[in-house]
Amino acid sequence: MQRDLKKMSATEYDLVIVGGGISGASIAWDAALRGLKVALLEKEDFAHATTSGSSKLVHGGLRYLVNGELRLVRESLRERRIWENIAPHMVHPLPFILPTYGYGMKGGPVLAIGLAFYDLLSYDRNFVSDDDKKIPGFRSISRDEALTLMPTLKREGLTGAKIYYDCQMFAPERLCLECIEGAVEFGADAANYAEVTGFEMENAAGASRRISGVQVKDRHTGETHRIRGRIVINAAGPWADTLMGLAEGGKPARRLIRSKGIHIITREISGSNALAIQSDIGGHFFVIPWRGHTIIGTTDTVFDDDPDKVGVTEQDLRDFLSVVNDGLPGLDLKREDILHFYVGIRPLVDSSPASGEEEGKDSYNASRAAEVLDHEKIDDTFGFISAMGGKWTTSRHLAEQVVDLALMKLGRQAKCETHCTPVYGGEIGRxxxxxxxxxxxxxxxxxxxxxxxxxxxxxxxxxxxxxxxxxxxxxxxxxxxxxxxxxxxxxxxxxxxxxxxxxxxxxxxxxxxxLGTLGxxxxxxxxxxxxxxxxxxxxxxxxxxxxxxxxxxLFGTQPPANEGGMKGASLAEATRSADR
CATH class of the missing domain: 1.10.8 (Helicase, Ruva Protein; domain 3)
Known part of the structure; x- marks a missing residue:
């Protein structure tokens, strides 16, 4: 896989994809498998932002059941199984302990109903090629068993726990790169540190415009290139609405809610089990075993500043430690126990009327569903498609929808093959x-x-x-x-x-x-x-x-003076999990 922007500028592409996170990577891989000539451009390094800043989970989203998003849950559970099959070295089942308290919404009977429905929606979860990847249904354990597995649980009102399963990625940034490498293997061209600074425009019929390519700055040499393509795909993640505004020459047709999520890494505290924990002062968070350590996350705060400026402050860490210790009072986690931390921004589609104001936006309850925008229908801009929002888990399916639309516009037909094709490196069997x-x-x-x-x-x-x-x-x-x-x-x-x-x-x-992901x-x-x-x-x-x-x-915290977009968020608002 070689980087050659000069060669790319002399090539005519079917698709030019802007954004080298998992959405752009999945689109490139899908399109290349279907025989399209593809260019992928990323202004930083591949997977540098949201893709690597996740909780490293491939999951159905148990919380989405409460919001009534059954279609999203079913889609996520199906995609979880597909990732297990096509990336068997990267995606593995992970048991979660969900403690039960009293007999209300946190009680055993209510959670049992929700988990039974979750299992029902994942009826095909064991259609996997490796028996070690099969996922059992949920089960109940007693209070004593729960405390034996996790002694730091809050004991007051504890009645027991449920154990259910989702999946975990070994390295999300590597899995993203493997999708890009797979695309390149099938003829795509890709370049990191290639920043799109503008669009090539042509006049179409009437007052319409046609995008025929992009202007790209090589961030290594400073040179500018023009990359031509019949269709440009906006897969820029947290920057998608900014890029949309650049293409449209003004206010974007859709806005994003940007949700800042931090994670901390500490010593091993939960054995081989993950935990889904509720805190009275900050919503719920995950405790996830990972490479002999533990990831705890994530926060969920509306971030209004430039996504390039996001970082983790000492106040972020103090606030989150308060939430973690409230949810797990026996843990008594201190600042010196944090071995590493990282941050990502989730791009969530803003479904509210475009007012230009961010006050009152709620990232925690915003849907994680993706949206595919055909700008020909929105603003008479031909040759431009935007992929907005979505989850890591459903990125492959989002790509399938985007490429389906692109093929229709190109007047071509080809079936999606990513659901049954191993990623680059995935042909391993058991x-x-x-x-x-x-x-x-x-x-x-x-x-x-x-x-x-x-x-x-x-x-x-x-x-x-x-x-x-x-x-x-x-x-x-x-x-x-x-x-x-x-x-x-x-x-x-x-x-x-x-x-x-x-x-x-x-x-x-x-x-x-x-090497640096554990500190x-x-x-x-x-x-x-x-x-x-x-x-x-x-x-x-x-x-x-x-x-x-x-x-x-990247191993240090951000000075308070550089912290942007928080607007006085409360502790609870700043620490509620996005349940990625």
């Missing part, structure tokens, strides 16, 4: 058997290293390891661990640069290897990755210093 075979093929590598490679690259593990043989004399050095306490090999850094468009230290640490990996690892990248990309001392500073900044 995961446990695949890992066992990989260990036998690579006895020279430690077992935990091979397992990590299988989880990250699936069936492409041998291609990654083969990077060590691309240049004479590299093999021995590149097949070593970056440091003694990590399962990541040096060859993964080089592969990310040569074959996955990694151009910055943060790309490798956060979105290619996961600062340590000075020796940062220095070793920097050394490898500097040698490969020709960095000078100034560039090295800037790359390290930029990457390390």
């Amino acid at each position: 995961l446990k058997s695949f890992i066992a075979r990989a260990r036998k093929r690579h006895p020279h590598l430690p077992a935990e290293v091979v397992e990590n490679l299988c989880n990250y690259y699936g069936s492409r593990i041998d291609e990654v390891l083969a990077t060590a043989d691309e240049r004479p004399g590299e093999r021995e050095e590149l097949l070593r661990r970056l440091a003694g306490n990590t399962s990541v090999l040096a060859v993964q850094v080089i592969h990310a640069i040569r074959h996955e468009m990694a151009r910055h230290l943060s790309d490798v640490l956060f979105r290619r290897t996961g 600062h990996p340590g000075v020796p690892i940062v220095n070793r990755v920097t050394e490898l990248m500097a040698r490969e990309l020709g960095w000078d001392d100034t560039t090295i210093a800037n790359e390290i500073a930029d990457a390390l900044r």
Whole structure:
């Protein structure tokens, strides 16, 4: 997978997709599989924002039942099963403990009815190719069993718990990248750090306009390119309405509610079970086991500022810790227990009348349903489609709807194949058997290293390891661990640069290897990755210093003066979970 904007500017595309998060990636993958000529453009790195800032769940959305969004729940549960099948190395079942209190809405009988309906809507959940991926129905456990599994639960009024299942992603940013790599394998072109700054316009019949491409700034060289396409797809996530306004030359046809969600990572506190916890002062949140640690999240606050300015402040962390300790009073989590934190913005479609005002917007109760906009019908702009809102879980289905519409406009027909086609790296069969075979093929590598490679690259593990043989004399050095306490090999850094468009230290640490996703990996690892990248990309001392500073900044909190868009949100408003 190579980045070449000059070549792209000399190509005529069927689709030009703006946005390299999971929505844009899924659209590119679907369209390429259906034989369309596709260009994908991302102004930062692929999966850098909302896609990597999620709770890492692929789930049906149990909470949406309360809102009566049965269609969204059913869609999500179907897509959960599809992701299990097409990304078996990345998506795995995860048990959730849901404590019950009293006999009202939080009580066992009411929750049992809701979970029974949830199971009914997921009637096809076990139509999976790997028996290890099968999901049982919910079950009830006693109060004592609940406290044995999670001693920090609030005890007053506790009557027991329900255990139900959803799914978890091993690495959402890698899964997004695999969709892009799959698109490229089928002929698509992609470029990160390629910012769309304007649109190419042609006059159509009457007062209509036709978009015939985009103007792109190469953020590495500063050069400007024109990328031509018969249809431009707006899949810019939290920036989608901004991009829409740029195309329309004014106020966008739809507005987004931007919801800021932070997560914290701490020590392991819940074993192999996740928890769905209700706090009296801040709504509910998830406690999720992940790579030997625990993710706790997420907040849900309307964010009115520029999405590029979002960050986590110390006040955010203090407020969220108060909510977590209220919901789990036996935990007594402190600031020093937070090993890492991250933030994302959820783009939610604003269904209210466009007033231009954000006061009173409610991101918690806003629907997570997506919307596909045909601008020919909205504002007489031909050749322009916007994909708005949606969830990680339903991104594949959103892409299917977008490509269906694009094909109709192009006068072509082709069936969607993403529901039955493994993602790039997904052709592994049963995961446990695949890992066992990989260990036998690579006895020279430690077992935990091979397992990590299988989880990250699936069936492409041998291609990654083969990077060590691309240049004479590299093999021995590149097949070593970056440091003694990590399962990541040096060859993964080089592969990310040569074959996955990694151009910055943060790309490798956060979105290619996961080295930084549990917190600062340590000075020796940062220095070793920097050394490898500097040698490969020709960095000078100034560039090295800037790359390290930029990457390390992502491990720190944002100064209060830079915090925007909060408008005095209450503690409860700032910490209610979006249940992504």
